[in-house]
């Protein structure tokens with residue numbers, strides 16, 4: 373079975389240090405574990421899944437790929453099926469930022485024992501960063517994957533004092549704010565366009581909730597514009 377990863381999972385795979393035992397949390401189809409073993413990036417992967425359907429699909433795909441000796445499937449929530457020190461890198465991708473933060477919060481000894489966590493929140497990225505800082509995790513890298521004209525933030529974190537941080541570190545990210553690659557630049561422009569499209573109609577709405585939302589989006593817009601300078 374050949375697996376061709378799309379850009380999002382490919383970028384995550386490329387951020388995994390060679391030779392680590394890797395956990396893929398919420399593996400779904402098990403494409404990432406299969407790719408990591410076939411490409412020789414990892415020699416052993418533990419893949420977890422909470423839902424019965426995807427768990428069975430992952431088992432079937434691992435069997436089809438003939439990789440049962442290298443990929444172990446564990447049924448259960450988040451990092452709970454793992455013991456501290458069992459893996460060096462965990463990938464938690466394709467879930468909401470609050471769900472990812474909850475998974476880490478519920479298993480602090482396991483999360484804290486890892487050298488690296490690669491997190492790919494689909495939404496609520498600032499909330500995930502805020503919670504990572506408050507739990508004592510440092511963001512050591514960030515990048516953007518583009519797939520079908522959609523942008524995906526990828527956050528690399530590990531247990532370490534985050535040091536001082538500000539609103540821009542939470543909203544944009546401590547690494548992304550300084551990373552001036554063309555894709556990051558495009559992403560920042562995209563965020564600015566979205567915020568402007570939300571702000572304009574709110575300017576004519578005089579309700580308390582409308583004004584509150586307007587103030588919030590204007591503050592966010594200021595932050596994203598500041599990063600461009």
Ligand SMILES: C[S@@+](CC[C@H](N)C(=O)[O-])C[C@H]1O[C@@H](n2cnc3c(N)ncnc32)[C@H](O)[C@@H]1O
Nearest residue numbers: 397398399400421422423426448449450465466
């Ligand atoms: C959208 S899929 C993402 C699959 C894959 N990680 C990716 O990024 O392509 C989310 C998967 O995570 C699983 N999931 C959601 N919450 C989970 C949790 N707390 N623990 C383990 N798996 C979870 C879901 O059942 C689903 O298969």
